[in-house]
């Protein structure tokens with residue numbers, strides 16, 4: 001048997017028969033609460049009903065018309081916090097209907113049988129430029145292509161997908177799965193220009209001058225937030241952004257050397273920290289410490305993600321605030337310096353604030369550290385669209401109903417607007433902007 | 444853009460936008476209900492059976508009993524519902540309303556007379572109210588009014604007589620709705636044709652008993668201590684409905700368009716009825732269980748099916764299975780097959796082994812170590828009972844064997860047997 005790579009091998013989804021059996025449990029609620037639970041307009045009430053009544057193609061159509069990344073969302077959405085949380089079957093034996101899994105199975109079934117639920121509309125004259133091929137950009141492109149616009153997606157990296165390709169670990173989301181979903185966009189006539197960053201002063205405005213009728217900005221957040229402002233560059237010290245990206249970008253062997261058999265600390269309590277910790281564990285780290293300054297229940301990561309990590313043997317080091325690093329000979333990382341914390345009064349996020357315990361500083365000996373404490377807009381990014389107003393953090397404020405920025409015919413969406421958010425929210429932003437662009441151009 | 448498919452059908456000269464209709468029952472009890480169904484996409488209705496106001500219709504209570512298979516999966520419904528709850532005038536006004544607001548939908552007035560004159564009056568009244576067609580209900584199996592409903596449908600002369608009365612009282616097409624509680628359904632259908640029917644609807648409910656209270660010993664539905672056999676409907680009767688429709692479709696002498704009814708919930712069920720010879724199909728229990736909205740998936744599912752088969756019109760499907768419908772003595776018995784096991788997917792439950800031993804051909808051995816069945820193809824009867832028990836979808840399928848295949852011989856009585864029996868004793 002071929003030895004499988006521990007960093008790939010996305011879990012198998014439901015077969016169609018399994019999806020149908022699960023759909024059979026659906027109660028067909030009046031005014032389906034699941035459908036109200038999705039920030040991206042997904043309508044499980046309808047597609048599960050269709051599946052239950054053997055209208056498989058119709059169910060696929062319902063999913064894909066709303067969301068070109070229906071497969072990705074089926075696999076990656078935190079459904080327990082969204083649609084499934086609203087499911088009326090929650091209180092029954094068997095629990096909530098596994099909506100995400102049904103959705104993924106339907107999209108994969110469409111690929112397997114070659115069913116194409118989306119149709120190209122009649123061609124229109126206008127060309128639209130999309131900057132960034134993450135979920136927001138892809139969603140906007142698909143929506144516009146379905147109404148007949150010629151859409152070109154400009155992507156800085158070598159391949160399309162944004163976080164789906166260069167962030168989410170492959171064991172959660174196979175690049176082949178992404179490629180298959182991207183094919184659905186190509187089939188709609190969307191043109192991808194990869195390794196084609198939009199850069200230089202006023203580059204976005206120049207697109208408008210060059211004949212694009214509208215520009216959608218969706219560059220995401222790719223600048224890691226660092227533990228210390230003057231972030232040291234130490235061998236063995238990584239940001240989650242570079243660590244996860246390297247694993248997806250063919251640099252696995254290289255990065256594996258700093259992790260395999262080593263003691264690794266991951267700083268953070270969100271999903272990205274979980275992905276980093278699990279990836280380090282799968283790469284063969286001897287010990288992985290997840291260092292978080294608050295308590296277990298305050299971690300933003302999903303409950304099942306946290307449980308998976310605990311079960312696999314990752315050490316949770318809670319109520320500890322990292323304050324610095326100790327290096328040894330040749331600048332090699334030797335330890336992470338920590339201060340114990342206790343929970344104080346509520347802070348702005350409504351959670352109890354971690355307060356440092358005086359005199360509790362201690363050191364955890366480690367060989368590598370992955371900082372996973374957030375991401376922000378790439379500094380200088382505002383230069384490519386000087387007419388677009390930004391917040392102090394570099395985010396782009398938009399009209400939430402249209403995705404319109406302060407500049408004419410420039411729209412924006414996804415993480416660059418919301419800060420770190422979800423795939424399905426980025427998808428929704430893409431659609432919102434696409435609808436607004438269509439309305440503007442029809443006038 | 445893919446070419447849109449055409450779901451419309453012609454039924455007795457009326458063009459329906461699709462073959463899907465509400466059947467006469469509580470789902471078609473009032474204009475409000477039917478209007479909502481039209482909005483949802485249903486193309487026509489057989490309005491809930493109306494009667495003259497001369498005999499009061501008092502319903503037994505409760506009216507229905509569900510028949511479930513495993514948990515809350517409704518396999519069928521047994522009902523003792525009579526004709527309409529509402530007065531004749533209210534119903535006629537509703538029919539008028541529907542025709543006025545929904546001229547493109549088929550509104551069929553279902554009627555039941557308790558005397559010859561009543562059949563005449565109700566026909567005339569229905570036509571005057573604007574009904575496109577008449578459905579002659581000679582098929583309700585549980586009327587509390589003696590000598591009505593299926594009691595009529597089981598007596599050929601009466602079927603012909605009352606159909607004739609209707610024919611002479613109005614000009615709109617007449618659809619006679621048949622009871623399945625009979626041996627040969629073509630007999631009353633042919634009498635209805637003689638009486639002037641233009642089409643046949645089948646089937647009405649199958650007389651049944653859906654359960655008996657084990658504490659009070661009262662059959663269900665328990666109407667204050669009394670039970671009675673009455674109309675049973677829903678998915679459980681689909682095989683009966685399909686068979687009767689097929690027999691009507693095959694009957695050369697009849698040659699009338701058919702409206703298929705019985706256990707339809709999905710586009711696949713509907714398609715099967717079309718393939719076996721129905722032009723339209725009607726639904727009640729599917730709506731009782733899931734609501735009118737099921738029509739959405741019937742329309743979309745059938746459209747996608749036609750598109751995938753590159754068939755432009757649904758009309759081209761009607762009766763397409765009939766040339767493949769034979770008598771059992773027509774089968775080619777020289778071709779034989781066995782069960783095929785995809786053991787890579789086996790989960791080791793061993794149910795196949797149990798049922799093959801207890802109900803099949805003893806063709807399976809059990810590898811206790813590996814927890815896997817071992818098939819002896821020579822013994823396999825291809826009864827397929829193992830595939831019904833297997834929890835893994837598609838693990839056990841049927842495969843044809845080459846002409847050289849010989850099943851292990853069944854023992855026939857021979858001289859040596861008696862000696863062997865003694866040896867055994």
Ligand SMILES: Cc1cc2nc3c(=O)[nH]c(=O)nc-3n(C[C@H](O)[C@H](O)[C@H](O)COP(=O)(O)OP(=O)(O)OC[C@H]3O[C@@H](n4cnc5c(N)ncnc54)[C@H](O)[C@@H]3O)c2cc1C
Nearest residue numbers: 132134135136156162163197198219220414415421422423
């Ligand atoms: C590790 C990780 C795991 C996650 N897991 C999940 C999950 O399981 N479920 C979930 O719902 N959400 C998850 N998220 C969040 C989710 O991925 C993001 O909310 C989403 O990807 C945001 O989409 P976006 O289109 O705004 O940006 P991105 O996905 O970041 O895409 C932006 C794209 O724009 C490109 N770009 C940037 N600047 C330019 C330029 N000037 N010219 C051309 N191209 C440019 C970038 O290269 C990138 O490809 C995760 C995030 C991370 C970091």
Ligand SMILES: Cc1cc2nc3c(=O)[nH]c(=O)nc-3n(C[C@H](O)[C@H](O)[C@H](O)COP(=O)(O)O)c2cc1C
Nearest residue numbers: 466467468492522524647676677705706726727728
């Ligand atoms: C509660 C109930 C009431 C019915 N009432 C009538 C009726 O008034 N007239 C009639 O012709 N058929 C009546 N039927 C029979 C249905 O129209 C239909 O023929 C039968 O239910 C089979 O179809 P189904 O399996 O889709 O329910 C009734 C059925 C039910 C369940």
Ligand code: SF4
Nearest residue numbers: 469504505506507731
């Ligand atoms: S559905 Fe229930 S509430 Fe409504 S009429 Fe029937 S028994 Fe009464």
